[in-house]
Amino acid sequence: MFGIAQIFSTPFATAQKTDVGKLSSGGKLKPVQANMDIRKYTLNLDVDIANKFIKGNTTVNLQLKNAADTILLDLIQHYTIEMIKVDGKPISFDHNEEKIFIKANGGDGVKPFSTSNQFNAGNHSVLIVYSGNPPEAVRPPWLGGFTWSKDRSGNDWVSINIQKEGGRMYFPCKDHPSDEPNEGVEMNITVPAGLSVAGPGLLQKTVTKKNKSTFYWKTNYTISNYCVLFNIGKYRVFKDSYTTINNNIVPIEYYILEEDSAQAKRVIEAKKRDSKILEKYFGEYPWYKEKIGIAAVPNSGMEHQTMITFDNKFIFTKVGGQDYSANLFHEYAHEWWANKVTNRDWAHMWIQEGIGTYAEALAMYELGGQEAYNQIIANHKRGIRYRKPLVGGEELSEDETYAGNDIYTKGSFFMHSLRYVLGDEVFLKTLKQLATDEAYTYDNTVTSTDVEQLFSKAAGYSLKPFFDFHLRTTQVIEVSIKETGYQQYQIKPLNYFMDLPFEITLNGNATRMILGKDGISVKSTTVPMVDAAGYYLKKVVIQ
Template identity: 30%
Template sequence: MKRLFLSTIIVLSAFLHADAQLLKGKHNFSRADTLRGMLTPLRTCYDINYYHLDVKVDIDHKSVTGSNEFNFTATTDFKQLQFDLFSNLKIEKVVYKNEELPFKREFNAVFITFPSTIKKGVKDKFEVFYSGSPVIARNPPWDGGFIFSKDKSGAPWVSVACQGFGASSWWPTKDHQSDEVDSVLISISVPKDLQEVSNGRLRSVTDLPDNYKKYNWFVSNPINNYNITFYIGKYAHWTDLYKGENGDLTLDYWALKADSAVARPHWDADVKPMLKAFEHWFGPYPFYKDGYKLVQSPHLGMEHQSAVAYGNEFKMGYRGNDLSGSGWGLKFDFITVHESGHEWFGNNITSKDIADMWIHESFTNYSEALMTEYLYGKKASTEYVVGIRAKIQNDVPIIGNYNVNSEGSGDMYYKGANMLHTIRQLMQNDEKFRQLLRGLNKTFYHQTVTTAQIENYMIKESGLKLSKIFDQYLRTTKVPVLDYYIKNDQLNYRWTNVVNGFSMPVKVSLTPGNFSFIYPAEQWKTVNVKDITEGNFIADPNFYILVKKSK
């Protein structure tokens, strides 16, 4: 896609339709989508406190057997609840107080009925036993499922990625982002000649009688179920320590033995400067109790909390390419940086509904620019974030459809980052912007949130009227157009292609070589200019807008 340099004057007639409207798209959502995405009383009636996930992975047969113990607190009186498990996996039984409970299925939803009413405030538990062959991913991590691969020596290399697709594709769980489990014990049994890595800290390894070993990992912090994972293979392991804002943070690196000689210097050089930059901008790493792990995976990458998946082949950039086209994207390993940035936005702060996934991806995409700025300066950061605009599609709105497990546009990455960069310009105070980012991570520490909560916090802390800006960039596909002409040393200007009431200030050249704020609205306004013509008039490229000569 041709890059758009907003510091030049762009003729938009071939690019935009004057009557462009919000593109809702055509969706045919089903009952199954609603069961997955809707918070019904059968889901809100219980709050998950603790899981013990105990799974044996049979690599030869590409199957699993196991159980999950649900520990919960009743939020209201209830007798029936819903949990989730894909229908291709068999529920062997559901056990409650040593008795089997009746259950019924509807698509991937499972409904169990208790023998008596569970009262509000009561802590209780049940256990689900299951087996079967989980879905195998065709193009991970963009689609979900298991990955059965082999390393260079031909040894098994197995993992899973399931964001959006659903953790219930491989284990029974309450599969909704709004309810993060407070802690979890992850027990994964694998052939004894292989190693297994999961989230959190390793508590023990137990020998089993069938030439298997069980690895027991405990996660102390709240975690979303799509982040719970495993990696099985022949790994090399080494450790380090990062002295961070909250003290000593343990660093654990797991690379395939065949790649460890390349992996060690690559990761050792990248991770500590990255963590220092992110703690500067976002505040302390959110999971000191569980540590930071970087694990080589048989797919490109995923933000698995405290066990970040890495598959970028130890290259700089994104698979050796610079997504920004600026040159700065080759100064760092994209997957290490992006997936680690999610520890703050996505894992620490998690959207309640996947429709609000921009909260994860927009901030994390901007984290790449912020780290670049911390290491190489503001000019480098600006060039990076302006460069990624070439990848913006403006196909459908960034925010998806609620209550049906539906993501919005992939523009949540590049367009979302540029929205945040634009808001930063409006704040006119980089330190205040930094404190806003740190404040988000402190205020919503280990919480699930809505778009409204994030918008309201940013409006309050910035002191700016941002609601129409959020509407414009998150809820429509329209890019604001600064319509202008110059006559008799006067700049005539207005906003077009905007939501009703849009009045965002923007910096432009009122004198050569300098940018000054103007305050466009949907009606024409004027301001005097000096030595500015239609040939040298430009808008500050830090603002994600388009510019059109009107007459």
């Protein structure tokens, strides 16, 4: 550690507690941060569990698109920043309102970074040394922070959840979903000896000195800020392997509490089975160069990249005679829908959560057949509350989109409706393309428009009205059935937005028909039924 007095003569930026309940990551990106491209994060942290305290440093490697007088990072006020260096030079900074303003023009006894008082365009390395007490989670994983707990044997057990509040909850970063570190993350986490750290990527080494152990984790993949984290426990690591659809062998590592070791095989076997289902529809497991990871945590699971967390309750239901955990499967589906295919802006969060939830319906079909699929889709439909559109604008924070929204249930049902419109062949092929094409994956983030344009191209006509109606309004399709004569009826949309196929039941027989703006006239000995199978969110008015 550098001597502080030797390298930085100004007072420390002292900690002032943040009301983290009001925090929500994302939102409108400030121009100074839009000028920054994050390349890599390196975290070196010592976790003092007894005092619920962390200390260490984070190095942010970034690229400036244009020369700038300020580098802007995010970090909540819970921490004391001891010093900051840019490219090895001590630098002046302000830490307020959850942001770190790093200035090139010097001040407070610190020399200017350069004669031009600017950071040049190109690559820079920013070292931030800090310490403090992280916020404690109120209702993890939804209201996040650190959870300091004990397992049943009295061992320390720590989890981190920061999706809503962002990475700034414990490390300096550019806290926006549009910018992931292209060159990955290194996490070197020190904990009391006897405990283990579960992290993203691959464990490079473990070094134990006296009463402390440091775990060196590294991922070379891009990764969302809220997945840059670790969990601590008295873990036993169960290992296995999985051969992907492309014949790559991926290690499986399950960080399970020692006291629950008897459950490990059951969870791993379910994981292998789930991998096959997800690969069938969405392509090869995304992180085959690293691992399939699972970590036991004292809260509901989360989609932390290459180390999905599991709530450790081992509650399974039987579907088609097989063990199934909705929590384990849903979070695993996020390895494709969230971690590989990532929304550029929280406004488009339905892409991650809605398609991740629809993946559960596909799993039901694989395990329990059409009836199981129909049942879960019906459950999703019943869960829709219609309070706000799935996409409520652009450049929204996580909370603005997530709170009170139907991104899970309506997002899933929207996929169900789109599948009916396009037919299985086009829909499933295009869905897999969305999950596998480099234009939409890894370094490249997506919006609703990207998804719409991909499906429109596959359909051969514009689906924009269909996407806009379902994503940007809370309306349902309204259809009238009007008797116009003896056994004669007119079926007509009341809020037409585009021609759509409907299953119309006449005389007990269902036929797929196109319903346009002017509707259709039909003959039937009984009152016709529209979309009896329930492919659409709709209201039928019989006149």
